Amino acid sequence: MPAPRKKPATAVAAKKAAKKAPAQTPANRIADKLARLGLRSDIDKVLHLPLRYEDETQILHIADASRAFGRPVQVEGVVTACEVAFRPRRQLVVTIADDSGPLTMRFLNFYGSQVKQLAEGNRVRARGEVRHGFFGAEMVHPTYKMVNEGAPLPTGLTPVYPAGEGVSQAILRKTIADAMARLDWHDTLPEALRTAHDLLPFEPAVKLLHNPPPDISEHALADRSHPAWTRMKFDELLAQQLSMKRAQEARRAKGAAVLNKVGSLSQAFLQQLPFKLTSAQQRVLQEIRHDLQQPYPMQRLLQGDVGSGKTVVAALAAAQAIDSGYQAVLMAPTEILADQHFRKIAGWMEPLGINVAWLTGSLKVKEKREAKERIETGVAQLIIGTHAVIQDDVQIPKLGLAIVDEQHRFGVGQRLTLRNKGVGDGTATVPHQLMMSATPIPRTLAMTYYADLEVSVIDELPPGRTPIVTRVIDQNRRDEVIERVHAAALEGRQVYWVCPLIEESEALQLQTATDTHAALSTALPDLRVGLVHGRMKPAEKQETMDAFTRGDVHVLVATTVIEVGVDVPNASLMVIEHAERFGLSQLHQLRGRVGRGSAASVCLLLYQSPLGPVAKERLRIMRESTDGFEIARKDLELRGPGEFLGARQSGQAMLRFADLETDQWLVERARDAAQQLLHNDPATVEAHLARWLGSREDFLKV
Incomplete structure (x- = not known):
């Protein structure tokens, strides 16, 4: 008979440690669940604003509620029957009644404790949509609570909060009320700024949204046009603008190679092109050339409609880097796209004596090794490829310019890795970065999520393009x-x-x-x-x-x-x-x-x-x-900002309260206010960012 197998020492130790570890208290379990919702600090909880509101200020007789189809209503009655039925499936069926008649409450998913709670003779207040079932009026999965006869009704609308598994509305309401009692309510916005933009003070705005008064317009709360919502949206947009602009300033404090030579390569490149640049291409090229000559890293987004000629502008930017004695790299999201760039740009560059390297994951081992040697020794002046160019074992010793095509299709980490390749001769720490997008980004979106970037737009198609x-x-x-x-x-x-x-x-x-x-x-x-x-x-x-x-x-x-x-x-x-x-x-x-x-x-x-x-x-x-900018604007209306942003915002929630389509006027005001505060009031900037972003500000610095 074989000897019994011994448990590994590590498993035994883990089991003993688990026995010694104190059991989690109910309060700790709730705290963990709240943390998963992002609710850790008091300000997190106070800014967890209602998703919608329910009107629990009145009760309808059951007979009247039965005629109110298509809208939620509230009724109250005494339980006359409660049983677990098994046809057509297991469900809890509860009948309540008032003086006007009965109503069935049907629960397809339920707990055993509900059967005891909804015992005959208990009084229930239920809210939901009434529909006609086989046995008359019924509500399926209504919200309900046990009440005593004559229990008072709320005097205002009841907030309904975004919730998570195991976190009920009752827990959220108590958590938020406790946090509000502890919070330091100081207003982060100076009175002059509030007056200039006709904004409510912070404390009354937040308290109104959590506890709306009886006479408030339900419509203004629902469509978020109430002045209290306007204050929240402005604060959120202002925090984002401040963070973006501060990230931009932090980048400008870093050093970069000064690529100030537009020399023989750039001139020869232009002369050998079989076409003339459009005026839009020339304007954008001058903007890029100016940036490359600065001692801080360029962070520019080049956008233009399909076929507007972004590739040749990017190639001319690379020529300026090479003219100035540095290497340039162009990274594309797919091998087909990278290959198109390589064929086109190498066709322009190689006849002028420029060494262009091609680097993708599909290269054979020998080809990849040879390409990396040319890159690492500085022989390759321009590198074109896919994600392979940012692998750890690829060293680009004199990287002066990084070009990322279809930038929204790369993750945050991938773009950071490319940027952090840096320049190896000690003259700079960060390469200039040019990001390209053939998906035109609507102006409001660019102002909001790309506020830290300079944006160049090629808004003209080359001549000869057929509609x-x-x-x-x-x-x-x-x-x-x-x-x-x-x-x-x-x-x-x-x-x-x-x-x-x-x-x-x-x-x-x-x-x-x-x-x-x-x-x-x-x-x-x-x-x-x-x-x-x-x-x-x-x-x-x-x-x-x-x-x-x-x-x-x-x-x-x-x-x-x-x-x-x-x-x-x-x-x-x-x-x-x-x-x-x-x-x-x-x-x-x-x-x-x-x-x-x-x-x-x-x-x-x-x-x-x-x-x-x-x-x-x-x-x-x-x-x-066929106008890409008009199509992008319509796309933003239909689908929201996520598709345009791609992985840029990885790790950061989209705007919670502001809507980029309906609140464009607020975006512009927040942008202007951010500019003024950054120049004149650093203390307000710190206080506002601490309240609205806390540690999450790092997400915006990518």
């Missing part, structure tokens, strides 16, 4: 679309056919692309149909892309890997299947793959009926506008 006509077509007319694809190919044009984005399953998306490729190959036997998707090996993907660029492939079936960066002037027809599944920004990016040559270009948006209201609105906007 893109957009058509919205029902999926039932797919055969007509295939005929149109065939006709375009016979005229010598090339076609993109983008497969639907299926968020739930990458495997399903791949299958859709594969099936579409097979179906089009069968339907168009005289054409060459290529396929590109995210699961292909980089070499296979590149081979297909090269064939499409050369014109050897007539129709390219693709997933959204071709969303940005692909530039084939001969492609003039774009078909986007199940367009209703895409966001506005993505549809606009995809559409921008055509219209790059002289031929009239068309984008066909295939959709599956029936369409929901949001999808219908998105397709309408796409049909009516």
Whole structure:
């Protein structure tokens, strides 16, 4: 018989330690749950403002409540029956009654303690929507409390707070009330500032939101237009502006390489371009050149619509860094996009004697080692690649400029790693940084979340770009679309056919692309149909892309890997299947793959009926506008700021109270006030940031 196995010493020690550890008290357990909601300090709790309000100031007779459909009502009655039923599923069914009749309360999820609590003869006050059930009027999962006969009603609206698991409204109300009794209510805003912007003092504004008086406008509270909400929004926006601007000042206090030489490379680069820069490109280039000549790091966002010519401006910025004796790096989020940049920029730079290195994760070991040696010895003056350029084992000794394309698709940590590569000769600590985005950012969003950046906008397309006509077509007319694809190919044009984005399953998306490729190959036997998707090996993907660029492939079936960066002037027809599944920004990016040559270009948006209201609105906007800034503004209205910000705000909650669409006027006031306070009142700045951000201010410094 084998000897019993001994438990590892560490496991035994852990068990003994667990026995010795004191059990958590109920108060500690509640504190832990509140901490998970971000409620640690008194000010955290006081600023945990209501999500909505419930009117518990009146009670309806049950008979009257039965006629009040579609809105929550409150009733009171005595329990006449309470039983656990098992058909059609286990549930607690409670009947209460008043003088006007009975009402059933039905709980599909319940605790054993509720059965005892709701025993016959007990008086209940319940609130919810009444509906007609099989046995008459009923409420499903109403909120309720046990009361004595004649218990007083609230005199004002009852706040309902954002809650978490195991944290009831009763716990939150008591926690917040206790914190309010302890809080130092000093106002962080000077009286002159409050008067100038017609703002309520802090204490009465907060107390009103937690305990609304009986005569208050319920509508003004619900839509957050009440002056008390205005004060909260202003304070929140001001804290964000102050933090962003202070982060900007902190960056400016750091040293950077002075890239002040616009020399022979920059001049030769401009002269050999087969086109002339637009006035918008020239204006933006001058803004960047000025920044690069400063002794503090540039932090500039370069944005422009699809096809506006951001790449050549970035290349000219890199030329200035190289002219000044430093290295430049360009990092792109996908290998396809990085490869497009490499081919285009290397095509411009290498004939001028510039050594350009290519670095991605898919390179063979020997190729990667050789590329890293060229970078680390300073032989490579320009490095283009994907995330591989920020790996720990990649040293860039004289990094003067870091360019990040489609910056919102990189995480905070990735961009910081690139920035912290620094310059190794001791003359500077942080490289200049140029971030590019082909998703135009609405002005309000830029003012709020990018307040710490300088923003350059290329608001003009190069001459010769043909307007893109957009058509919205029902999926039932797919055969007509295939005929149109065939006709375009016979005229010598090339076609993109983008497969639907299926968020739930990458495997399903791949299958859709594969099936579409097979179906089009069968339907168009005289054409060459290529396929590109995210699961292909980089070499296979590149081979297909090269064939499409050369014109050897007539129709390219693709997933959204071709969303940005692909530039084939001969492609003039774009078909986007199940367009209703895409966001506005993505549809606009995809559409921008055509219209790059002289031929009239068309984008066909295939959709599956029936369409929901949001999808219908998105397709309408796409049909009516090709202006990326207008589309971005509409996208902000439909989806909020998250899509534009990407990982930039990782670790930080979006604005809790202010709404960037309806509160634009407040954003502008907060920005101006922040500027004045930073220059004239540092004590107010410190006090306001401590109250509103505390330790979270670091999240905004990325």
